[in-house]
Amino acid sequence: MIIKPKVRGFICTNAHPVGCDAAVAEQIDYVKQQGDYGQGPKNVLVIGCSTGYGLASRITAAFGYGAKTLGVCFEKAPTERKTATAGWYNTAAFHKYAEKEELFAQTLNGDAFSHEMKKDVIERIKSEMGKIDLVIYSLASPRRTDPNSGITYKSTLKPVGEAYTTKTYDTDKDKVHDVTLEAATDEEILNTIKVMGGEDWEMWIDALADAGVLAEGCKTTAYTYIGKELTWPIYGQATIGKAKEDLDRAASSINGKHSDLLLDAHVSSLKALVTQASSAIPVMPLYISLMYQVMKDEGTHEGCIEQINGLFTQCLYGNQPTLDEANRFRMDSKETNEQTQAKIKALWDDVTQENFHDISDYEGYHHEFLRLFGFDMKQVDYEQDVDPQLSW
Numbered sequence: 001m002i003i004k005p006k007v008r009g010f011i012c013t014n015a016h017p018v019g020c021d022a023a024v025a026e027q028i029d030y031v032k033q034q035g036d037y038g039q040g041p042k043n044v045l046v047i048g049c050s051t052g053y054g055l056a057s058r059i060t061a062a063f064g065y066g067a068k069t070l071g072v073c074f075e076k077a078p079t080e081r082k083t084a085t086a087g088w089y090n091t092a093a094f095h096k097y098a099e100k101e102e103l104f105a106q107t108l109n110g111d112a113f114s115h116e117m118k119k120d121v122i123e124r125i126k127s128e129m130g131k132i133d134l135v136i137y138s139l140a141s142p143r144r145t146d147p148n149s150g151i152t153y154k155s156t157l158k159p160v161g162e163a164y165t166t167k168t169y170d171t172d173k174d175k176v177h178d179v180t181l182e183a184a185t186d187e188e189i190l191n192t193i194k195v196m197g198g199e200d201w202e203m204w205i206d207a208l209a210d211a212g213v214l215a216e217g218c219k220t221t222a223y224t225y226i227g228k229e230l231t232w233p234i235y236g237q238a239t240i241g242k243a244k245e246d247l248d249r250a251a252s253s254i255n256g257k258h259s260d261l262l263l264d265a266h267v268s269s270l271k272a273l274v275t276q277a278s279s280a281i282p283v284m285p286l287y288i289s290l291m292y293q294v295m296k297d298e299g300t301h302e303g304c305i306e307q308i309n310g311l312f313t314q315c316l317y318g319n320q321p322t323l324d325e326a327n328r329f330r331m332d333s334k335e336t337n338e339q340t341q342a343k344i345k346a347l348w349d350d351v352t353q354e355n356f357h358d359i360s361d362y363e364g365y366h367h368e369f370l371r372l373f374g375f376d377m378k379q380v381d382y383e384q385d386v387d388p389q390l391s392w
């Protein structure tokens with residue numbers, strides 16, 4: 001099959017197995033170039049392991065610290081006529097490279113929100129691994145079925161309080177224009193908290209602790225984005241921000257409930273990056289294109305793997321983690337500091353349809369977007385016939 005990108009709005013509906021493999025290999029190479037990681041995790045569970053920040057976490061744990069990794073993801077296998085999802089191919093590549101280095105790696109594909117998946121993971125840990133000493137929670141999902149009630153909740157990306165009008169960039173139509181986002185209803189806010197809040201993270205840790213598969217002193221972290229004034233109305237102080245606030249509640253609750261295990265739960269605040277999750281958020285493609293321009297000019301640009309490498313070496317396993325007043329690990333200061341934000345704000349105020357491509361790094365944004373699906377990788381020949389039937 002010759003595979004070319006099929007982009008529909010903010011998503012690419014296919015993926016390239018060789019390109020995904022190359023993108024995973026680049027992240028592994030980055031980790032290996034960092035030298036000795038020292039003491040760190042040995043048995044790691046990554047919930048949301050196949051793309052974005054979760055994949056980078058898995059790669060860092062395995063190829064940096066030599067840890068065994070068990071991953072959970074929700075990806076589609078290839079069929080006769082359709083490629084698999086990118087996360088499927090990323091996982092196949094991860095397994096291939098892990099096997100080469102005799103690193104233990106197993107992945108369960110299915111709904112992480114369900115009781116069944118939690119049960120399967122616990123069985124797998126008991127039969128194949130020692131006790132878990134790090135749990136990474138990196139799910140991004142538009143919906144969640146509560147396993148107790150069977151009710152499916154959908155998340156919404158809307159401001160809270162009042163409608164908000166702002167600039168946005170339509171990647172499909174190549175247009176910078178104003179968009180008005182209506183305020184969320186109370187129900188929409190609660191539903192978003194149900195999907196992206198801390199309830200499921202807590203359920204995971206409770207289930208793992210009750211089953212006796214967490215090591216004493218086990219660490220766990222869930223990822224958040226806090227951002228600054230430019231993104232607050234659509235993220236930090238919007239429905240998704242309300243859900244992310246619930247992660248702070250869950251972290252305290254986890255620490256309180258499992259103090260006998262000396263469990264150490266933190267929310268980690270990471271910078272904005274192009275991932276499948278962030279490209280679906282209105283305004284983010286514009287913000288990230290301008291932010292990339294500023295941070296590349298400053299020489300502070302980082303991708304998922306650089307952020308996660310810093311999180312592990314400075315915060316999770318470092319002596320001097322940057323913690324904020326809510327006990328969160330902060331890895332986002334290169335983006336959110338006043339000077340950088342002022343430069344992004346100046347571009348934001350100036351940006352128009354006419355100058356967008358000149359003053360932003362949309363080229364960089366678009367390259368990274370395609371790369372998420374294994375496209376636009378210079379080392380890959382996209383005219384080659386490839387076999388999409390790949391597994392792990």
Ligand code: NAD
Pocket residue numbers: 047048049050051052053054072073074075087110111112113137138139140141223224225226269270271272273274275276277278
């Ligand atoms: P992503 O879309 O790249 O990854 C999501 C992962 O969740 C994938 O592995 C997917 O398979 C898995 N997943 C989704 N639904 C699932 C389900 N029901 N069962 C099992 N697995 C499921 O997202 P990302 O951007 O890496 O986001 C991960 C976390 O990082 C999120 O909490 C997000 O809010 C946070 N974060 C993202 C950014 C950003 O800019 N992208 C910034 C800071 C924090």
